[in-house]
Amino acid sequence: MISCQDFFDILNQYDLSFFTGIPDSTFKEWMKFLVDKDEVVLRNLIACNECEAVALAAGYHLATNKVGVVYMQNSGLGKTVNPLTSLCDPDVFSIPVLLMIGWRGEPGKVDAPQHKKMGKITLPLLETLQIPYWILEPDLKSIEKEIKIVIEYFKNNKSPYAFIVKKNLFQEYKLEKQKRDDYTLSREEAIRIIMQNLNNDEIIVSSTGFVSREVFEFRNSRKKDHYKSFYNIGSMGCASSIGLSIALQKPGTRVIVFDGDGAAIMQMGAFTTIGKYAPSNYVHFIFDNQAHESTGGQPTNSDSVGLAQIALASNFKMAVTISTKKELNKVLKEFKNQKGPLLILIKTKKGTRSDLKRPNKTPIQLKEEFMNFLNRKS
Ligand SMILES: Cc1ncc(C[n+]2csc(CCOP(=O)(O)OP(=O)(O)O)c2C)c(N)n1
Numbered sequence: 001m002i003s004c005q006d007f008f009d010i011l012n013q014y015d016l017s018f019f020t021g022i023p024d025s026t027f028k029e030w031m032k033f034l035v036d037k038d039e040v041v042l043r044n045l046i047a048c049n050e051c052e053a054v055a056l057a058a059g060y061h062l063a064t065n066k067v068g069v070v071y072m073q074n075s076g077l078g079k080t081v082n083p084l085t086s087l088c089d090p091d092v093f094s095i096p097v098l099l100m101i102g103w104r105g106e107p108g109k110v111d112a113p114q115h116k117k118m119g120k121i122t123l124p125l126l127e128t129l130q131i132p133y134w135i136l137e138p139d140l141k142s143i144e145k146e147i148k149i150v151i152e153y154f155k156n157n158k159s160p161y162a163f164i165v166k167k168n169l170f171q172e173y174k175l176e177k178q179k180r181d182d183y184t185l186s187r188e189e190a191i192r193i194i195m196q197n198l199n200n201d202e203i204i205v206s207s208t209g210f211v212s213r214e215v216f217e218f219r220n221s222r223k224k225d226h227y228k229s230f231y232n233i234g235s236m237g238c239a240s241s242i243g244l245s246i247a248l249q250k251p252g253t254r255v256i257v258f259d260g261d262g263a264a265i266m267q268m269g270a271f272t273t274i275g276k277y278a279p280s281n282y283v284h285f286i287f288d289n290q291a292h293e294s295t296g297g298q299p300t301n302s303d304s305v306g307l308a309q310i311a312l313a314s315n316f317k318m319a320v321t322i323s324t325k326k327e328l329n330k331v332l333k334e335f336k337n338q339k340g341p342l343l344i345l346i347k348t349k350k351g352t353r354s355d356l357k358r359p360n361k362t363p364i365q366l367k368e369e370f371m372n373f374l375n376r377k378s
Pocket residue numbers: 022023024073075076079187207208209210211234235236259260261262263264289291292293294295300
């Protein structure tokens with residue numbers, strides 16, 4: 001393992017001190033370091049998605065002639081294919097960027113099903129993109145040697161280069177700045193209250209990470225009615241679009257989307273599609289803990305954006321921001337008779353049970369059960 005400070009010192013020596021991206025649990029200690037040291041010795045811009053992060057690094061290069069570092073989980077690499085090929089590629093503007101890619105689903109290692117394919121194709125994808133890569137080794141000497149090669153590559157080729165990061169590369173980093181949590185309700189508690197208040201004929205489309213795992217556990221502990229859920233364990237940010245399309249096809253069924261703030265922001269443009277087609281049976285909950293909690297609690301930009309106002313301006317029929325159990329119970333009563341699209345944004349505190357399980361059925365099993373149920377509905 002290497003220390004975050006040592007790794008940063010090497011990067012910084014070569015003027016690599018601008019960072020942006022979307023976090024990954026593979027390098028959560030490194031993410032803690034970047035957040036802690038932002039505006040102290042480095043710059044860390046919190047991006048809305050990986051595609052944007054590459055563009056931010058490109059803008060940084062245009063303005064400074066320096067190279068930005070873009071971190072991401074390999075699931076986000078797909079999102080960057082467009083800016084990498086049509087912005088940074090040597091056949092277009094030739095813009096150097098250092099990518100730091102967390103390797104989930106590494107062949108031979110056990111990981112969740114949504115990571116399998118990308119894990120397998122991460123290196124071949126980089127090869128197809130003609131982006132050279134190096135798998136970071138837990139050895140500072142070899143890292144320093146490699147960085148010299150990378151800097152030379154940037155000088156000669158002015159194009160992207162990738163570092164692949166495996167689990168457990170970084171030693172634990174202890175935060176110097178602690179952020180206060182202003183809210184009292186937990187996401188799991190909010191999910192439980194909402195689900196206890198449902199009529200039992202709604203379906204739920206839940207977002208990637210802890211949200212889906214908490215819904216799964218709730219259903220498991222009670223009626224085991226997983227067939228009423230579509231667990232969108234991958235494709236971060238897409239739960240609302242899946243829910244919208246189901247709602248349009250099944251106007252007699254209430255479709256409830258459970259989202260995270262990071263995921264909602266990642267695909268915020270979806271609000272415009274929801275507002276445009278405006279199905280009255282669509283209800284969107286966002287559990288806003290101001291963090292990407294599922295990958296280690298790194299901050300999102302949700303504290304500087306009014307998602308409820310954006311929803312209203314996008315033609316949602318009702319959008320509220322709440323933060324207490326009392327407010328949630330009140331809204332749940334009101335929303336029973338409200339026509340959608342509705343947005344209920346719940347400010348929640350951070351924190352997740354450490355023994356939270358993952359769905360123990362395969363995605364295909366879950367999908368088939370869900371489709372069988374949905375096919376019987378109007
Ligand atoms: C395209 C993409 N980028 C990154 C990830 C890694 N990832 C999984 S869950 C997650 C955080 C989700 O944050 P949020 O939606 O706020 O929900 P929370 O974890 O806070 O409940 C991230 C970054 C991913 N799955 N897909």
